[in-house]
Amino acid sequence: MKYILLLTGTKAEFDWYTKWSKEDLQAQGAFMQAFHEELKDSGVLVAAEGLAFPDQARVVRAGRDGEPIVTKGVIRGVKDGAPFVTDGVFPESKEFLAGYTIIDVESAEQAYKIAARMSAAPGPGGIPGNMPIEVRQVMSGAPEELP
Amino acid sequence: MDVSIERLLRELTPQALGTVVRRFRDFAAAEDAVQEAALAAAMQWPREGIPDNPRAWLTQVAFRRMADHIRSESARRRRESEVALEAAYTSELTTIETAPQEDDTLVLLFMCCHPALTPASAIALTLRAVGGLTTAEIAHAFLVPEATMAQRISRAKQSIKNSGIPFQPPTTEERAQRLRAVLHVLYLIFNEGYTSSAGPDLRRGDLSHEAMRLTRILRNLRPDDTEVAGLLALMLLTDARRLARTSAEGELIPLAKQDRALWDKRQIAEGVALISATLPKGSVGPYQLQAAIAAVHDEAARAEDTDWPQILALYDLLRRMSDNPMVRLNHAIAAAMVHGAAKGLELLDALSADARLADHYRLDAVRAHLLELAGDRESAIRSYRAAAGKTGNLPERNYLLAQAARLSSELRLMNEQE
Numbered sequence: 088m089k090y091i092l093l094l095t096g097t098k099a100e101f102d103w104y105t106k107w108s109k110e111d112l113q114a115q116g117a118f119m120q121a122f123h124e125e126l127k128d129s130g131v132l133v134a135a136e137g138l139a140f141p142d143q144a145r146v147v148r149a150g151r152d153g154e155p156i157v158t159k160g161v162i163r164g165v166k167d168g169a170p171f172v173t174d175g176v177f178p179e180s181k182e183f184l185a186g187y188t189i190i191d192v193e194s195a196e197q198a199y200k201i202a203a204r205m206s207a208a209p210g211p212g213g214i215p216g217n218m219p220i221e222v223r224q225v226m227s228g229a230p231e232e233l234p
Numbered sequence: 235m236d237v238s239i240e241r242l243l244r245e246l247t248p249q250a251l252g253t254v255v256r257r258f259r260d261f262a263a264a265e266d267a268v269q270e271a272a273l274a275a276a277m278q279w280p281r282e283g284i285p286d287n288p289r290a291w292l293t294q295v296a297f298r299r300m301a302d303h304i305r306s307e308s309a310r311r312r313r314e315s316e317v318a319l320e321a322a323y324t325s326e327l328t329t330i331e332t333a334p335q336e337d338d339t340l341v342l343l344f345m346c347c348h349p350a351l352t353p354a355s356a357i358a359l360t361l362r363a364v365g366g367l368t369t370a371e372i373a374h375a376f377l378v379p380e381a382t383m384a385q386r387i388s389r390a391k392q393s394i395k396n397s398g399i400p401f402q403p404p405t406t407e408e409r410a411q412r413l414r415a416v417l418h419v420l421y422l423i424f425n426e427g428y429t430s431s432a433g434p435d436l437r438r439g440d441l442s443h444e445a446m447r448l449t450r451i452l453r454n455l456r457p458d459d460t461e462v463a464g465l466l467a468l469m470l471l472t473d474a475r476r477l478a479r480t481s482a483e484g485e486l487i488p489l490a491k492q493d494r495a496l497w498d499k500r501q502i503a504e505g506v507a508l509i510s511a512t513l514p515k516g517s518v519g520p521y522q523l524q525a526a527i528a529a530v531h532d533e534a535a536r537a538e539d540t541d542w543p544q545i546l547a548l549y550d551l552l553r554r555m556s557d558n559p560m561v562r563l564n565h566a567i568a569a570a571m572v573h574g575a576a577k578g579l580e581l582l583d584a585l586s587a588d589a590r591l592a593d594h595y596r597l598d599a600v601r602a603h604l605l606e607l608a609g610d611r612e613s614a615i616r617s618y619r620a621a622a623g624k625t626g627n628l629p630e631r632n633y634l635l636a637q638a639a640r641l642s643s644e645l646r647l648m649n650e651q652e
Contacts, residue, residue: 088626089377127381127382127385128385128389129385129389130354130355130382130383130385130386130387130388130389131382131386132379132382133377133378133379133382134379191354191376191378191382193352193353193354224626225626226626226627226628226631227626227627227628
């Protein structure tokens with residue numbers, strides 16, 4: 088069964104992250120690299136990517152003739168073929184995806200264990216960050232088997 | 235490559251592997267050596283013709299690769315014992331008996347499906363070592379990157395090495411348990427292919443055919459085992475419905491609505507003959523019972539002709555044999571078909587307490603179906619939607635949502651008419 092582990096954060100959390108010390112950033116980077124290397128070696132890694140910061144996030148909708156209408160912020164709807172934006176920028180509470188890891192494991196429990204290790208990636212001062220990791224099953228053709 | 239050569243190689247590779255592992259006792263190295271030998275055969279045979287004894291040819295080449303491997307290993311380590319070992323192997327090479335022992339493929343299966351391995355490892359290793367599939371093919375079938383599958387296979391080999399599992403037939407006491415593990419792995423491979431063959435990616439369906447091919451090999455090796463026969467019959471009788479199981483759009487079609495003209499008559503005849511010949515032998519197990527149930531379904535010309543009392547009786551037996559919640563769910567459906575939806579719903583309520591099922595979509599899906607049979611559309615819609623929210627299977631979710639939508643429009647129509 089495949090699961091996706093989603094690491095998300097608000098704009099404020101991304102801003103806080105940019106203020107970490109060089110050592111703390113390096114420690115976290117090294118942890119994530121070693122962690123994913125281990126997932127690969129144990130034959131469970133399907134894919135993993137980190138995403139660019141939310142400053143670059145754009146929302147795209149198709150215009151009247153299918154042309155891309157690119158905005159920064161939350162689009163509330165489309166009127167006369169043009170989107171209208173109420174917030175102008177993304178709301179503070181919006182969660183952005185920072186990165187994802189897809190694994191292929193035997194059970195949900197095994198996915199939770201791996202997510203917990205990712206959650207414990209070191210934060211500032213090397214203290215485990217205890218980041219929330221959203222775990223979702225990836226839809227498949229095959230149903231799970233019961234014991 | 236020539237199809238006949240490819241088929242021949244896939245048949246002979248596990249046999250050669252069994253012989254090499256028996257002789258050298260190093261599974262990982264033997265697997266590499268046999269793969270190299272098979273590669274050499276794939277290049278040479280189309281050009282020079284298939285040798286008189288292709289199995290001996292493969293085994294000889296693999297033996298030579300093993301000797302090379304040991305030579306380079308021992309040169310690297312420069313250990314006296316290794317050199318002595320090398321001398322022992324090379325001197326024997328010309329005289330060594332390359333004829334397979336009858337049970338080599340079976341012992342190989344026992345090794346790859348060892349209970350010490352996780353199911354995922356056992357499946358990958360069996361497909362590679364016994365099925366002769368390439369790592370790329372296995373990775374493709376399970377939709378994971380090739381590098382991940384390569385790691386999984388190499389770790390499985392490592393676990394076999396570390397656990398000291400010997401390459402030898404299990405003892406008489408162990409045999410039944412180990413054979414069960416083999417059957418379970420073959421069943422999982424079949425299921426993986428069967429349940430996911432909906433949609434455009436038909437290659438995953440090849441896994442079912444590979445599982446059937448391996449089960450046939452196992453049946454040739456153990457013709458008297460009733461559960462091996464039962465599993466093969468179950469696969470034949472289930473796979474016979476493959477074409478009717480999904481629409482052209484990949485939509486799931488339940489058994490009752492399938493176009494039975496699309497069922498594979500030849501495969502049904504073979505499965506029915508096999509299970510009919512096996513059941514009277516007396517040693518009845520879960521695979522035989524499931525095959526018997528599949529046979530009852532397959533023999534009904536129309537859904538309404540299904541002999542539900544017989545299916546219920548078979549599920550009763552099966553339920554006593556194994557504490558599998560899926561069996562109890564199916565038993566509840568059969569009970570509903572015989573004694574009415576209310577009886578089935580009553581059994582489901584008792585099942586809801588089972589922690590293994592409590593959060594499982596199939597409990598809601600079955601409840602929805604029985605509620606619909608009972609005429610309670612509104613509750614059925616709720617249960618179909620609850621089931622759709624819990625399943626991790628895309629065709630299944632689409633099917634469940636479509637059922638809810640169908641009932642909703644029926645309700646709307648009824649309200650409009652009032």
